[in-house]
Amino acid sequence: MKYLADYANILTRYDLNIEVARQAARKVAKDELLQKVADAVVKGEEEEAAKLTKDVLQKKSPMEVINEGLIPGMNEVSRLWDEGVYFLPQVILASDAMNAGIALCEEKMGKSMDKKGKVVTHTAEGDIHDIGQVIVNALLNANGFDVINLGADVPVDKVVEACRTHNPVMVTGTALMTTTMTAFPKIAAQLKRLGLAIPFVCGGGAVSEEYVTSFELGVWGKEANQAPGMAEDALSGDNWQAMRGKWNG
Amino acid sequence: MKYLADYANILTRYDLNIEVARQAARKVAKDELLQKVADAVVKGEEEEAAKLTKDVLQKKSPMEVINEGLIPGMNEVSRLWDEGVYFLPQVILASDAMNAGIALCEEKMGKSMDKKGKVVTHTAEGDIHDIGQVIVNALLNANGFDVINLGADVPVDKVVEACRTHNPVMVTGTALMTTTMTAFPKIAAQLKRLGLAIPFVCGGGAVSEEYVTSFELGVWGKEANQAPGMAEDALSGDNWQAMRGKWNG
Amino acid sequence: MNLSSEMAYKSADEMMFGTAKKPVKTKRGIAFGGGHVVPEVVPHPRPGSEKTMKTLLREYERANGDALERCVIVGHPQLMIENEHIFQMTHNPKWGGEIAAQTARQMDDYLKKYGLKAAYRATPADLRKPDMVNMRDSDYTREVLETFEECAKYADVVSIESMGGKEVFDHAIIRNDIAGLLFGQAVLGGRDMEWMWTQIVAIAKKHNCIPGGDTNCSEANTAMFMAGGYLSKDVPHTLAALSRAICASRTLVAYECGATGPTKDCAYEDPIIKSIAGVPISCEGKTSACAHADLCGNVIAAVTDVWSNEAVEYHDMFGGTTTAVFAEILGYDVAAMNASIDLGYQKEFQACLVNSDRYRGPHGFMLSPDNAWQIGKAMVDNNASLYSRAKAAAMKCGELMLGDPLLKLTAYEKEMLQGYMKDMQALPDKEADFIDMSLKKYSKVKGFVPAAYGL
């Protein structure tokens, strides 16, 4: 078969035109050892992060290690992700590394560190398309939120129940089938009835902005990486109307 | 360029498989002369029909010529059309011929013959796609209905007004643009308010069954050749619910 | 205006998709007919969005933007977007202008940010329905021309689907009246086009915008859609094919008045136009199934320079919005065509397109490049008048259809065709005589005003 050497008339590799220049991670810790910990997180090396955390815990308090090593490292990762330098797997691996470190610190403290706030996540009843949710979970986690992960194919009542018991700052839903997303308005209605006006961020392939903004509490999520920013807004007290105004339309 | 002699693997000429065998028109008049008139209608020969009508009117009463020559001829045409032998133009030309004959008879009677019943037809405001309506008019006409043709781009009020003054057995609307069909529910609503529960048959490329059956009075028209049958039903007293039950769903 | 006396192509073999004798360049670097085929996507706004200019602007911002974005996502190098005006965009000329301006800005951004080459075509709606308004002197007439002024400031290309002769055509098409088609489409339509297009070309030049072209959608397409597929019984396919041949006489007028192409996508007569005028043409076929069905989905691409979907209403599909989806499909369609060009396989590829539909029906047959060229040739050889070249085109088309045993016709359609041929032979040779005859014959046609055509 004949193969062309020049395909400029057939297709354009825009991805090559726009690739973001790689950049080294910045120093984020004031201290040699803690920087090592941060580096392990930035590199997404779980064992390394655990090992280093153990060592540092000889000299530093758990909260120091968390707040001046693990978290700053993760923040640096978030920055690189936001700027398009990092891809999703690097973020996930980094958060695995951070979590390994935090686990050891919590062990030492004898209590678990307090997270920013709770977010309940789920994929709609009858729907097992949960990768979008998996990404959302990982990113929220990486940004210090306490994720109540209900998994996939979750009945309406179970979601409502979880909101009642955990009273999260935000609840999310993912659906990739037009025949399952119909659960979202039902959930929103029940939450309202219970006086729980929690911002309900819905996303997933089948879910359109038009659909989500057609029921109260609904805020449309286009990309999983919006989830942390949305959670921050909810944490800072924005109600669903304010969030819809900011993220939709 | 290379051309294939056999394209059986590429396409199937279903039209050849299903062509309806032509058939001669039947005798429909009991009398030589009237049969000639009927034949002229069946052949769609306007001048011929007029000429023959003139002659026959020497010996026969106008109502005889109409009821035993022109109309039976047209009925035969409708039969050939229903059976798929005749195409639309043959029907139109036949009705032109019939109308030419009827005009002469009416002249002689000094009054116009009474039609089966009135039907108001229009194409939606802002929409000039009126061919569907043109066909509908022709077929209704051919079947002896008195067509009040409002033409294209007709404002809502004008349609409603026409219904009030003419009180037709049926009203039709055509729209080929999704941005113009929105006039139909408005018309239906006003008719209801005025207590005119006239079956409102809506059709046209953009108009779906779902849409038309979503408002009261609405009956969906798929093919123009349904129009006469629908008008007959309306004439025989069927209300819009009955007609929707029969023609839609 | 001189009626064309020569073919742009010496033979049909010279005609190929992607290349036109007279290529046309845009400011963002697209060359229509410059060697490769360009996709053209046409979104249509959702019902309700036409309520205000604001809502309509937002609708088009998304619809047009989604198409541009999808091209970047999958790697399509070029895209033309056409907005076919809905009533409100031409009835309020500012609306059409604002939407053109907004889209031009979007396209500049995509060029700067990614290097995507895009172009915008504005197609004002011809609101002049002959039986309802005076073609040359009505508010609608003035609105249409004003809308061209507004759009030409920002659009790369302007086009229209003009309506001349429609009143007579509508009367004739459902009466098997071939003379009526010749009069309505060619004699009246051609005259109306000359009047319109001298003005459109002047407006476009003033704003250095490209005067694209016209289409006989209002007549030949109406005939084609009424003829429909294998189950319809409204109009014989043979008559629709003759109506197509006839309309080439009037559509050609745009280019004789200075329009340069890219022509209008729904002008299925464009292969004939290209053979004579050599302008880059835009065509639509299989990938415009979203807008209508036809029996020439592949063959119509055989000599095209731009490939379109005619129109798709904007809404969500699983794979994204309709405009994104159809921009992607059209882009892949042309990617294969352009690959064939660079591989040197375009002749083979073209043969596949042609053989797909050549015998699917009269339209596919007459629009095969060889037949389209012959119809064009008959036109330039009989260019005494709009009428004479239209009749010559129709006669040639009929001869070709009756002459090829592989083109099967139903008994009914063949019989009809033979009738049309007889009717045409009986018509006068001179346009003047034909006009006299027709003015009498059609004087009673609802709304027909000879003066509106300068008659």
Added chain:
Amino acid sequence: MNLSSEMAYKSADEMMFGTAKKPVKTKRGIAFGGGHVVPEVVPHPRPGSEKTMKTLLREYERANGDALERCVIVGHPQLMIENEHIFQMTHNPKWGGEIAAQTARQMDDYLKKYGLKAAYRATPADLRKPDMVNMRDSDYTREVLETFEECAKYADVVSIESMGGKEVFDHAIIRNDIAGLLFGQAVLGGRDMEWMWTQIVAIAKKHNCIPGGDTNCSEANTAMFMAGGYLSKDVPHTLAALSRAICASRTLVAYECGATGPTKDCAYEDPIIKSIAGVPISCEGKTSACAHADLCGNVIAAVTDVWSNEAVEYHDMFGGTTTAVFAEILGYDVAAMNASIDLGYQKEFQACLVNSDRYRGPHGFMLSPDNAWQIGKAMVDNNASLYSRAKAAAMKCGELMLGDPLLKLTAYEKEMLQGYMKDMQALPDKEADFIDMSLKKYSKVKGFVPAAYGL
């Protein structure tokens, strides 16, 4: 079950769309892979229609009927309709069966009335999400198998998108973990398929229904969609390509268990499958843009025997309902391909499809027939285990991508690819050792139950 040890094709040059080494015939006279390409349209019901069996029956009656009618209107000789079960059709096996029965009746009518050759494919939904139910012992498992019983009575073809190994895959794909893909897709997925497909084939045989095939939609497609187009940053395209190569090891199991094809449309690994198994394959690309975007819209058609749109939700477009519209487009796509076959231009046509996408990205590159064949060859040469052939496929795929300078990769994706290659080199040769290693490594993955795979 014996793992394939030979290629069905001696070289990639032998592979061509429309023809398969082992054609498959249906009762209404279609021969898949028998010399010409067949279109396959896939409607999806509108939300709300799933409420009762009655409403869903009506929905499919229209959606499937519209596609059949459109084929008659435009002249397409053959059509396969697939109904991909929504949850309710498999959760209530009777529903799936009733819909299959209804469609079979419609197809019989169209054959009798017009001579249209149609076939029906039923694809029960694999409700078994590994982290939620026991793959071999759950109500969902029983429902799926019962649904096959119900559908096989009326359908021409049955297929499934099986889910084995999904729990480990989901963990691995977002962690750049190539070993996890090998374990989840090949080792676990292949074992689950052997368990499922021996039963599916038995059921199909019993009702003399054709056991079509499987797809790694749940994993390789997930990776491909996450890699997305040129703007996504979820998964490197190079990893998605390796995931595709790996999945060929498990998808092939269906045919090693007696499935005969036509394969499942969304199995982009099918060109590799065809090179080994010689079964007729179904593929989807540009015309499935209605369902998702991909970077191999044309090349994926290069060796296909059936051409699909993956899925389109049923609703109205200007040109008719979506199923009518896409049946028309698919039919025209294959009409051009079939014309090329009868003209003897299929090689040139194929070259245009391949060159359209060969360098659009890793997927288009690895699925070009020459590369697909080489990946298949690596599999049969390393057929000691599901693991060994999967790793060989991935290694070969990686070598090819790194070896062709015309396949441009972003610096990031190239670096990642080199990393995956190193990781794979470091893995054990023997499947047993790899399994030991993996059982430890993934023991903490949510819901992973080795016993559910016989481990």
